[in-house]
Amino acid sequence: MTAATLSAAALAAAPVRRASKKVLPGFGLTLGYTLFYLSIIVLIPLSALLFKTFSLTWEQFVTAVTSPRVMASYRLTFGASVFAALVNLVFGLLLAWVLVRYKFPGKKIVDALVDLPFALPTAVAGISLTAILAGNGWIGQYLEPLGIKLAFTPAGVVIALIFIGLPFVVRTVQPVLEDAEKELEEAATSLGATRLQIFTRVILPHITPALLTGFAMAFARAIGEYGSVIFIAGNMPMISEITPLIIIGKLEQYDYAGATAVAVVMLVISFVLLLVINGLQAWQRRNAGAPA
Numbered sequence: 001m002t003a004a005t006l007s008a009a010a011l012a013a014a015p016v017r018r019a020s021k022k023v024l025p026g027f028g029l030t031l032g033y034t035l036f037y038l039s040i041i042v043l044i045p046l047s048a049l050l051f052k053t054f055s056l057t058w059e060q061f062v063t064a065v066t067s068p069r070v071m072a073s074y075r076l077t078f079g080a081s082v083f084a085a086l087v088n089l090v091f092g093l094l095l096a097w098v099l100v101r102y103k104f105p106g107k108k109i110v111d112a113l114v115d116l117p118f119a120l121p122t123a124v125a126g127i128s129l130t131a132i133l134a135g136n137g138w139i140g141q142y143l144e145p146l147g148i149k150l151a152f153t154p155a156g157v158v159i160a161l162i163f164i165g166l167p168f169v170v171r172t173v174q175p176v177l178e179d180a181e182k183e184l185e186e187a188a189t190s191l192g193a194t195r196l197q198i199f200t201r202v203i204l205p206h207i208t209p210a211l212l213t214g215f216a217m218a219f220a221r222a223i224g225e226y227g228s229v230i231f232i233a234g235n236m237p238m239i240s241e242i243t244p245l246i247i248i249g250k251l252e253q254y255d256y257a258g259a260t261a262v263a264v265v266m267l268v269i270s271f272v273l274l275l276v277i278n279g280l281q282a283w284q285r286r287n288a289g290a291p292a
Contacts, residue, residue, distance in 0.1 A: 051261075077242045093213060096174040099170070169214035169218055226242070247262050
């Protein structure tokens with residue numbers, strides 16, 4: 001074997017090094033941009049909120065965030081948000097299931113209507129719900145003679161939060177259902193599993209992370225909702241007054257420290273609840289064998 005042949009064989013056996021092409025800059029530069037952008041958009045505004053609250057003494061802070069009117073708004077805001085998110089969790093799953101598993105006339109129209117609360121201005125949503133549910137509205141005029149009053153009550157707040165939160169659950173669960181392997185359901189059926197067993201043991205473990213994500217997003221949106229709620233709530237102190245309206249009222253009275261104090265309480269509670277939900281998601285993924 002000649003030297004030229006040996007050289008050619010050695011070159012063929014040698015690993016070919018290709019320059020890795022990266023679409024984005026290196027890790028250091030990308031991370032720097034990320035932290036800078038996150039600081040401007042999130043961290044600096046939240047820091048200003050905290051620093052403004054620190055201008056209060058501890059006694060003033062406690063007084064501002066625990067007054068009876070504020071406590072009543074906490075109960076309504078967080079209670080209605082959790083209840084609305086739970087309702088959307090159930091009916092959002094049903095709606096996503098119908099859109100994925102069935103074919104029917106007008107399916108694309110129904111699918112498009114799911115996104116309507118995303119595009120609809122919140123004030124328009126509030127006025128529309130009030131026009132329907134008020135005592136002289138399309139539905140309210142038949143319900144109020146029966147003793148059922150929805151507008152200008154806490155029930156109206158829940159309805160508004162369900163309306164604006166439904167798309168978060170549907171759009172989170174829908175792609176997961178589309179990617180689900182129907183062969184597993186067919187195999188479970190062939191082994192004699194009932195419909196309830198197939199849902200609880202095959203389908204539900206697969207879509208639980210998506211359900212928790214949709215619940216968290218619907219809950220987070222409901223906590224901060226303002227425009228659609230103030231029209232239908234009636235805004236009666238101690239009855240149908242939400243916490244964002246309390247904050248707006250304090251700002252209009254130039255009580256900036258009091259407004260930021262209430263906002264900090266909402267921020268902390270929301271963050272803790274979302275942290276718990278994310279922990280449940282990670283726990284469920286570990287149990288399912290997927291990377292957290």
